[in-house]
Amino acid sequence: MGAKSAINLQDTYLNQVRKDNILATVYLVNGFQLKGFIKAFDSYTVLLDVDGKQMLIYKHAISTINPFRPVNFSVHRDKGSGDSAVDELL
Numbered sequence: 001m002g003a004k005s006a007i008n009l010q011d012t013y014l015n016q017v018r019k020d021n022i023l024a025t026v027y028l029v030n031g032f033q034l035k036g037f038i039k040a041f042d043s044y045t046v047l048l049d050v051d052g053k054q055m056l057i058y059k060h061a062i063s064t065i066n067p068f069r070p071v072n073f074s075v076h077r078d079k080g081s082g083d084s085a086v087d088e089l090l
Contacts, residue, residue: 014041016073017065026057027064038065 017024018038026034026048034057036050046062048055 011041012073013071014038014046014065016071017067020071022071023068025066025068026062027066028057028061029063030061 018040021037023035023037026036026046028034034048034050034055036048036055038046039049039054040047041059044059046057046059048057
């Protein structure tokens, strides 16, 4: 599977949690826990709204993200996209 045909599950998951405005607990590698809403993310960071305050968290510091309710998302293959492993992933 080439780089262009790879499915980015992390981005799809984070984006759905953001769009659905799901409260989530973010566990850091040092054991600290943050509860808030994901407002944005990029390759290196996650912007979390915690009680109205923004916290920019580096992804390398995150151990686990645990949403308070199930995340409904699906990755659909576009015709001709070459993402033949999409159905096997989920």
